[in-house]
Amino acid sequence: MNLIELNDPEYFQELYAATMPESARPVPSYGIEDPLRGLVPGEVEVREGAPKQRLLRYLRREILPTTFCVGCGGGTVLNTFTHAIDEMKIDPREMVCVTGIGCSSWIPSPYFLCDTLHTTHGRAIAFALGVKVMKPEMKVIIIAGDGDLAGIGGNHLIHAARRNIDLSVFLVNNFIYGMTGGQVSPTTPFGVRTTTTPYRNVEHPFKIADVVAAAGGSYVARWTTYHPFQLMESMQAAIRKQGFSFIEIMSQCPVSYGKTTGMREGIDILKYLRDASVNVDDAKGMSEEELEGKIVIGKLAERRRTEFCDGLRRLNQERRQALAAEFGVGAESGR
Amino acid sequence: MSKPPENAALTNRYLEKLAAKAHFIQGDEAAALGAIFAGCDFFGGYPITPASEVAEVMARELPATGGYYVQLEDELASISAVVGAAWAGARAMTATSGPGFSLMQENIGYACMTETPCVVVDVQRSGPSTGQATLAAQGDVMQARWGTHGDHEIIALAPASGQECFDLMIRCFDLAEEYRTPVIFLMDGEIGHLRERVVLPHPDEIERFPRRKAVAGQDVFGGEMVPPMLEFGDGGFVHVTGSTHKANGMRDVQTQAVHDRLVRRLVAKIESARERIAMVEVDAEDNATVAVLAYGATARPARGAVLGARRAGRRVSFVRPITIWPFPIRAVRDACRGLRRLLVPEMNLGQLAREVERHVDCEVVPISRIGGVIHSSRELYAEIEKAVS
Numbered sequence: 001m002n003l004i005e006l007n008d009p010e011y012f013q014e015l016y017a018a019t020m021p022e023s024a025r026p027v028p029s030y031g032i033e034d035p036l037r038g039l040v041p042g043e044v045e046v047r048e049g050a051p052k053q054r055l056l057r058y059l060r061r062e063i064l065p066t067t068f069c070v071g072c073g074g075g076t077v078l079n080t081f082t083h084a085i086d087e088m089k090i091d092p093r094e095m096v097c098v099t100g101i102g103c104s105s106w107i108p109s110p111y112f113l114c115d116t117l118h119t120t121h122g123r124a125i126a127f128a129l130g131v132k133v134m135k136p137e138m139k140v141i142i143i144a145g146d147g148d149l150a151g152i153g154g155n156h157l158i159h160a161a162r163r164n165i166d167l168s169v170f171l172v173n174n175f176i177y178g179m180t181g182g183q184v185s186p187t188t189p190f191g192v193r194t195t196t197t198p199y200r201n202v203e204h205p206f207k208i209a210d211v212v213a214a215a216g217g218s219y220v221a222r223w224t225t226y227h228p229f230q231l232m233e234s235m236q237a238a239i240r241k242q243g244f245s246f247i248e249i250m251s252q253c254p255v256s257y258g259k260t261t262g263m264r265e266g267i268d269i270l271k272y273l274r275d276a277s278v279n280v281d282d283a284k285g286m287s288e289e290e291l292e293g294k295i296v297i298g299k300l301a302e303r304r305r306t307e308f309c310d311g312l313r314r315l316n317q318e319r320r321q322a323l324a325a326e327f328g329v330g331a332e333s334g335r
Numbered sequence: 336m337s338k339p340p341e342n343a344a345l346t347n348r349y350l351e352k353l354a355a356k357a358h359f360i361q362g363d364e365a366a367a368l369g370a371i372f373a374g375c376d377f378f379g380g381y382p383i384t385p386a387s388e389v390a391e392v393m394a395r396e397l398p399a400t401g402g403y404y405v406q407l408e409d410e411l412a413s414i415s416a417v418v419g420a421a422w423a424g425a426r427a428m429t430a431t432s433g434p435g436f437s438l439m440q441e442n443i444g445y446a447c448m449t450e451t452p453c454v455v456v457d458v459q460r461s462g463p464s465t466g467q468a469t470l471a472a473q474g475d476v477m478q479a480r481w482g483t484h485g486d487h488e489i490i491a492l493a494p495a496s497g498q499e500c501f502d503l504m505i506r507c508f509d510l511a512e513e514y515r516t517p518v519i520f521l522m523d524g525e526i527g528h529l530r531e532r533v534v535l536p537h538p539d540e541i542e543r544f545p546r547r548k549a550v551a552g553q554d555v556f557g558g559e560m561v562p563p564m565l566e567f568g569d570g571g572f573v574h575v576t577g578s579t580h581k582a583n584g585m586r587d588v589q590t591q592a593v594h595d596r597l598v599r600r601l602v603a604k605i606e607s608a609r610e611r612i613a614m615v616e617v618d619a620e621d622n623a624t625v626a627v628l629a630y631g632a633t634a635r636p637a638r639g640a641v642l643g644a645r646r647a648g649r650r651v652s653f654v655r656p657i658t659i660w661p662f663p664i665r666a667v668r669d670a671c672r673g674l675r676r677l678l679v680p681e682m683n684l685g686q687l688a689r690e691v692e693r694h695v696d697c698e699v700v701p702i703s704r705i706g707g708v709i710h711s712s713r714e715l716y717a718e719i720e721k722a723v724s
Contacts, residue, residue, distance in 0.1 A: 060572075060574075063585065092572075093568070093570040093572075094568065096423075096567045096568075098419070109574070109576075110574045110576070110585065110586065113572055114572060115567040115568070115571070115572060115573050115574075115575075116572075116573075116574045116575065116576075117419065117422060117567075117575045118574070118575065118576040118577070118578070118586075119415065119418075119419075119445065119577070120415075120441055120442055120445050120577055122411075123411060123412070123415040123442065126407065126411065126412035126413075126415035126416050126419070127415045127416065127418060127419035128419060129379075129405065129407075129412070129415075129416045129419065130377065130379060130405075130415070130416035130417060130418065130419025130420030130421070130422075130423065130425070130427065131419040131420065131422065131423045131567060132423075133377065133403050133405060133416075133420060133423075134376075134377060134403070134419075134420045134423035134424055134425045135423045135424070135567055135568055137568075138423075138567065138568055155408050155409065155412075156408065156411075156412055156415075159407075159408040159412070312403050312405075315398055316398045316401060316403075319398040319399050320342070320345060320398075320399070320401065323345060323348070323349055323399055324342075324345055327345065327348045327349075327352075329342065329344055329345050329348060330342065330345075
């Protein structure tokens with residue numbers, strides 16, 4: 001039963017039934033299929049008969065356009081995320097996007113057409129925990145900003161990583177509180193001017209992905225909006241990973257971050273992200289001084305640990321089986 | 336998407352086993368068992384005196400009934416997880432005391448605004464701040480009513496015995512579903528830690544108010560006084576937001592009429608059901624000129640004092656609101672008709688007395704006691720003596 005119909009329901013029906021003609025099937029519209037290497041970023045592939053703007057079917061079209069400012073990185077993240085979901089053939093009816101307060105929280109909510117839970121400031125991960133525990137078969141994805149997840153909600157972030165609950169958290173780090181007009185955030189670089197550090201920022205920023213890796217995250221990566229292809233693959237790995245997965249996405253806010261740092265165009269910050277980025281493998285050979293001011297990109301951690309909801313379920317199963325034996329009734333396969 | 340089939344017979348057998356036992360337990364434990372019998376299947380909490388026993392019993396019992404206990408990192412997370420779980424289909428609850436209740440207030444407002452059924456137990460302790468952490472009080476009466484910001488209505492019940500902790504807990508879950516709202520179970524440290532005999536009913540005797548689900552074409556956030564709900568995974572693409580929203584859930588924070596219609600309905604759905612939600616115990620004495628109105632733990636010495644005064648030939652009535660919010664105006668007004676004085680003992684500086692004063696015609700005499708020591712029957716008896724003379 002759909003209260004709101006899927007956009008283009010036949011598309012999804014055919015997609016999941018695998019009866020879709022090859023020409024209409026979702027193809028990477030931004031890359032080329034290499035026979036040896038698979039999908040590689042490159043020229044946009046145009047295929048005869050393939051529908052244009054086909055990712056629109058994943059969005060709540062009636063509320064478009066988005067509220068993002070010109071040059072904002074939010075659109076890139078939404079585009080990348082939608083591509084990732086499309087390629088993974090995840091049924092949007094099996095997804096919940098949970099967000100907090102801030103511009104970045106608007107990336108999936110309300111634009112992405114799935115169940116969306118737009119919560120209070122900082123609490124997205126805590127709300128998502130309740131959803132995931134009750135609906136472990138659903139993909140629960142959190143997209144929110146640095147102020148929301150690393151600032152006011154930082155405690156929930158590290159504890160979710162510690163528990164290793166199967167959530168995919170995409171933290172969009174634009175170095176600033178953008179929605180409220182450019183106040184210093186826990187990820188604003190040292191020495192930078194903002195509206196609440198009008199002389200300079202005297203605090204040191206979090207390297208928040210490193211914090212999550214240390215707290216026990218099962219998959220932790222950092223990318224930037226300058227690297228959408230790598231980011232998309234990373235998002236897919238994060239969603240696929242059983243356990244707490246986290247990507248810090250360095251993004252641009254030319255309006256609120258740009259106005260006090262002089263990078264007033266989106267492209268200015270994108271160039272900064274490009275120039276400051278250092279691949280994680282290259283970073284291994286660099287000293288702390290050399291890495292000062294750099295953004296280490298790539299996969300920072302991957303490990304296997306018991307997933308939280310799985311642990312809860314196994315515990316219930318054991319208890320229920322013991323009771324079933326005691327009462328002589330059949331136990332269920334576990335809930 | 337539906338849950339895997341659950342063996343209801345197994346749960347029932349377990350509850351039968353629990354019901355067959357004689358229980359001599361604390362109010363906290365009785366409340367937790369009430370939640371289990373009410374079908375609670377998600378508890379998110381954080382330890383705090385004097386509410387920790389609720390969490391301990393839930394952690395012990397939930398795995399047996401197929402539910403989930405999660406201890407969160409703080410009370411902010413507890414209430415958040417509860418609301419998330421409710422939207423994922425759970426009958427969800429948390430339990431805390433004053434300081435934790437304060438931390439939960441923002442998201443209790445979120446639950447009001449998003450019309451999320453859930454139960455919040457507040458075992459009140461002496462405040463403000465850390466106050467007397469291990470000692471009881473009734474200082475959260477107004478926090479329960481007005482703790483979260485903005486206009487709203489709330490439902491709050493106050494038990495006065497272990498048995499009521501069990502029985503009213505089930506009622507809390509039903510009210511939450513019926514009105515799609517958070518319900519506050521306003522216990523206090525005395526009742527929470529008081530050990531009493533509690534009789535559990537056979538599980539078949541308990542009828543649960545079912546969650547009403549929306550069907551195609553129905554709005555989830557408007558269209559009727561209490562709209563039907565949807566849960567995540569139903570395929571309804573529900574959008575839940577604490578921002579002002581239209582009947583279809585979509586945000587509209589600019590249109591005055593949208594906010595007005597939404598918030599007035601949220602208030603009216605509870606306000607208009609005031610008399611249906613009202614539970615008041617009245618023990619009226621003919622031609623009484625004085626009555627004692629008390630709730631929660633304070634009702635116990637108050638009743639003792641009333642009975643003592645009657646033995647001494649005094650004509651005294653006894654009124655005990657079980658529903659605190661929405662305040663049971665008609666029942667209290669009826670019970671107090673013709674009185675000269677109404678004594679209102681409370682373990683606070685007169686929080687409910689002020690509300691009572693608005694609704695009755697007689698003189699209201701608050702008898703305030705703070706500091707973690709409950710009124711004695713003897714001193715309340717002396718107050719009755721003073722009032723009748």
